[in-house]
Amino acid sequence: MPIATVNPANGETLRTFDALGEDEIERRIATAHSAYRAYRSTGFDERARLLRRAADLxxxxxxxxxxxxxxxxxxxxKAARAEAAKCAKAMRWYADNAAELLADEHPSAADVRDSGASSAYIRYRPLGVVLAVMPWNFPLWQVVRFAAPALMAGNVGLLKHASNVPQTALYLGDLFHRAGFPxxxxxxxxxGSGAIEAILRDERIVAATLxxxxPAGRSVASIAGxxxxxxxxxxxxxxxxLVLPSADIARAARTAVTARVQNNGQSCIAAKRFIxxxxxxxxxxxxxxxxxxxxxxxxxxQESTDVGPLSSEQGRADLEELVDDAVRRGARVLCGGARPxxxxxxLDRGWFYAPTVLTGITPQMRLHHEETFGPVATLHRVAGLDEAVALANDTPFGLSSNVWTRDADEALRCVRxxxxxxxxxxxxTASHPALPFGGVKxxxxxxxxxxxxxxxxxxxxxxxxxPESDQTDRT
Incomplete structure (x- = not known):
């Protein structure tokens, strides 16, 4: 895949970039390794000052x-501006809270004595150079939610961003440089993605986040393993x-629209299956x-636009295949289901797809099990909570979930x-700096x-x- 800015609204290539050669990659890894050895000794106050400056910029x-x-x-x-504002907020949150989050932990005095020590504690120390392999869908936020805590912990980062957002990637490197980070x-x-393996195998790279x-996760995890x-x-x-009988249905439906089409439907945590x-x-x-x-x-x-294009022509083709497969197998289209x-x-040259609602979904359809990365929603009717939970869990994924109910017992059951x-x-579902984010399965x-x-x-x-005295017998 070329490293280029291609406007998905009209298919026009705006800028192209040459990939770094092996010598330049080596130079940057060496620079990162050297920077870590000095940066890890900085204090939280200095790191926070730099991160707040990055937020201001x-x-x-x-x-x-x-x-x-x-x-x-x-x-x-308008969503892009909100993403930038969210990144600045996260930077300030970590600048304000990192010292407390990474403060030394002290076991109880009784446990210390039981271990045979005169004193003992746990200290959090940085690891080193971390490789971040990041996607295009939230090209600022995905990076900042790694970079802000990593830099506050004393680590340093190397960013391999998606090849279709090179200008955003370069901006991020420049942002931290302008903020004064060493x-x-x-x-x-x-x-390109072909360079990741050699970078990750370099002994100066100590960890990776993706x-x-x-498939990309499997590849990186395999190499790192x-x-x-x-x-x-x-x-x-x-x-x-999940929408249950006690819910505020009008509000649940309004929120469902936003939950499905946020970021043009291209979000891992967008609601996709409406049960x-x-x-x-x-x-x-x-x-x-x-x-x-x-x-x-x-x-x-345009400020009035709710849904823009998908990020790539291939992304739209993949979405169309899922919808067409479902329709061929009996799904019913309530709205959308085609290119606008x-x-x-x-804009007719762009990679747009109409907001779509499908019902009549069966396990024989691909989109019953596969992720729909675009503005396509599936509707499912269930008879009760047991059926709703079983259907919700009938997926290989487990990132987040949404439940609409005012019944406390139903809520506790869903948490369990x-x-x-x-x-x-x-x-x-939304991410926030103070709440842990990630999935299972x-x-x-x-x-x-x-x-x-x-x-x-x-x-x-x-x-x-x-022990201060050698008379203590520790086993």
């Missing part, structure tokens, strides 16, 4: 970088959205379908039984954000001091 750049993101991967520009603390590598597809290196993987999702109790199925279906049909599809640089027509202004990294009640492993995320790439070091 990002706020100043918000309008410009939002337009870059929109022209590179197609998200509505040279080499965060660098962008414009390389957000992306399941062979090298015995730590990884965090955030992969696909096919998140369920609705039969008692409220008709009302929810009518409201939800009307909301999806009313969305404005068009130029993502007569968009005008050259839903196989997912998160359960969001009466609202849509084929959605990956490890956590980002919160204290869990900042400690993923730390060495939890046991520090033990022997």
């Amino acid at each position: 990002l706020d100043e750049d918000q309008g410009d970088i939002a337009r870059v993101m929109t022209t590179e991967m197609g998200k509505p520009v 040279a080499g603390c965060f660098q962008t590598l414009l390389v 957000t992306g597809s399941e 062979d090298e015995v290196k730590k990884t965090v993987l955030e992969l696909g999702g096919s998140d369920p959205y 609705v109790h039969t008692d409220v199925y008709e009302e929810f279906t009518e409201r939800f379908t009307a909301g999806m049909r009313a969305l404005t599809v068009g130029d993502p640089l 027509e007569n968009l005008g202004g050259g 039984d839903l196989e997912a990294g998160g359960v969001f009640f009466n609202g849509m 084929r959605s990956g492993y490890g956590r980002e954000l919160a204290g869990h995320g900042i400690r993923e790439f730390c060495n939890a070091t046991t520090v033990w001091y022997g």
Whole structure:
């Protein structure tokens, strides 16, 4: 895949970039390794000062970088601005909280004595140079949610971004440089996917984090496993959205539209399978379908646009295959199900797909088990909570889930039984710096954000001091 900015709204190639050669890759790895050996000795106050400066710069750049993101991967520009603002917020959150999150932990005095020590504690120390392999769908946020905690912990980062967002990738490297981080603390590598293995196998790279597809996760995990290196993987999702009889149906339907088409439907945590109790199925279906049909599809640089193009021609083709397979096998299209027509202004050359609602889904259809990465929703009618939970769990993924209920017993049952990294009640799934983020099953492993995320790439070091007297017998 070429490293290029191709506007998905019209298919126009705006800029192309040469991939880094082996000598330049080596130079950047060496720079990162050298930078780590000095940067790890900085204190939390200094790291926080630098990260707050990066947040301030990002706020100043918000309008410009939002337009870059929109022209590179197609998200509505208003959503791109919100993404930039969210990144600045996360930077400040880690600047404010990292010292406490990584403070020394002290066992009880009794446990210390029982270990035979005069004193003992746990200290979190950075690991070193971490390779981040990041996707195009949230080209700022996915990187910042790794970079902010990693840099605050004392690690340094090398970014291999998706090849269709090179300008955003270069901006991120420049952002941390302008903020004053020492040279080499965060660098962008414009390389293709074929270069990842050699980089990850380099002994100076100590760990990797990847957000992306399941095949990409398998590849990186396999290489890292062979090298015995730590990884965090955030992969696909096919998140369920359960609507039960006690829910506020009007609000559940309104939120469902946003939950499905956020980022043009290209989000791992977007709700994709809408599982609705039969008692409220008709009302929810009518409201939800009307909301999806009313969305404005068009130029993502226009403020009035709700849904822009998919990021690539291949991405749209993959989505069309899933929908066509379902229709051939008996699914019914309630709205959408095709490319929108007569968009005008050259947009007919873009990679648009109409917001779509399908019902009559069976296990024989591919989209029953595969992730739909685009504005396509599937509706499922269930007779009760047992059936709803069973259907929600009938997927190889387990990233997040949404449940609409005002029944406390139903809520507790869902927390216990839903196989997912998160359960969001009466609202849509969203990531926040203070809450851990990640999945189970084929959605990956490890956590980002919160204290869990900042400690993923730390060495939890046991520090033990022997007894002051040699008369203590320790076994």
